[in-house]
Amino acid sequence: MALSVVQVRRSMAELKPPILVIGGTRSGTSMLARVLGNAPGLVCWYEPNTLWRIGHAYRSSERATVADARPWVKRRIRREFLKFQESHGGLRVVEKSPPNALRISFVHAILPEAKIVHIYRDGRAMLRSQMDRYEHFVSYDIKKGAHREHVLERLRITPWWEWPAYAGRFVDGLSRRLLGRKVGWFGIRHPGWKADRRTLDRVQVIAKQWAVALEHSLPELESLPRESWLNLRYEDVVTDPDRWFREICRFCEVEPGEEFFKDVRERVHAGSLHKWKDELTPEELGLAMPIMEPMLRRLGYLQEPVAAAV
Structure with missing residues (x-):
């Protein structure tokens, strides 16, 4: 049903500036959004x-432009942002969706009034983390209340004429769960992802997901x-969380109080920063580095030439 002019103006006037946490898959967006969403006055x-695919749901990739x-x-x-805000007592919304790195x-x-908090991470650490997700991630179990509610919410916020765009993905996820098969795709769907899935090794696909997300997000920011x-570096945030969450709160015009920062210090840590060095094989790095190296170097993760894989 079309919104009236009064309803549109009400949405434009009363929506508190959302805080949008954006970054590629496995780049620290979940940590950042969940911790920030615990601050007084905010909800994640x-x-x-x-929601972000409304109007282009039938497009293969998740890329979108102005x-x-x-x-x-x-x-x-x-309207959906305002509904979520109102359903949570008027709390300001902290939202995170990794595909937003492409758009x-x-x-x-x-949402021109929104505060965008972008976070990026060493692609090699992201590669290790995402490979782990392919091994252990399972699709939604609609028998579980929280999963069922999440699926129902997605149906509610999606225009009915766009439901068929997600039918294949839902059936695939359900069949994999019933048959005990691992997830077939995880992470953002970049332009050309279907061809990449057919022609590239999984390590190369993940490396490309990381690089392409940053190739889009950095210039658009x-x-x-x-x-x-x-713009935040994941390694900086987890190494000195007190400093960086204070900077995030200052930027977002949030004053959460010292109890929030106590919670930050307890929940944010740097324990997994270098796990990739022990867990990625030379063969995996040999596949990933030709794709990742230019962006790794641009972001300051590499200073020396990369040795050729043996």
Whole structure:
């Protein structure tokens, strides 16, 4: 049903500026959003992925641009943010969806008042983490209340005419769970992901997911007004969480109090920073590094030439 002019103006006027945590898969977005969402006055909305695909749900990749932010799409997404805010007592929304790394300009066009907190991580650590997810991740178990509610919420926020776009993915996930098979795809769907899945090794696909997300997100961030975004290095945040969460709160105009920072110090740690060095094989690094090296070097993770794989 179309929104009235009064309803649209109400949404535009009353929605508190959301805080959008953005970063590629396994880059620290879950940690950041969940910790920040515990601050007084804030609430975390965890991966309402179908919401951000409204208007282009039938597209193969999750990439979107300003051109996709048509008026009706903007109204619909903003309305859902306002609904979530109101259903949680008017708390300001902290939202995170990793595919938004492919569509930051689109996201900003929808929510120009939002504060974007972008986080990135050493691609080799992300590779190790995501390979682990392929081994252990299971799709939603609709017998579990929390999983069922999440699926129902996605149905509710998705226009009915876009439901068929997700039918194949839902059936695949359900059949894999019933048959005890591992997940077939995990993470963002970058442009060309289907061809990559057919022609590349899984290690190469994951490496490309990491690199492509940053190739899109970094220049799009820099095209936005400087006061609208903050760019963070995961390793810095977990090494000195007190300092960086204070900076995040300052940027987002949040004053959570010292109890929040006590919680930060207890929950955020740097224990897994270098696990990739022990767990990735030379063969895996040999497949990943030709794809990752340019971005790793750009971000300062590499200073020396990479030795050729033996």
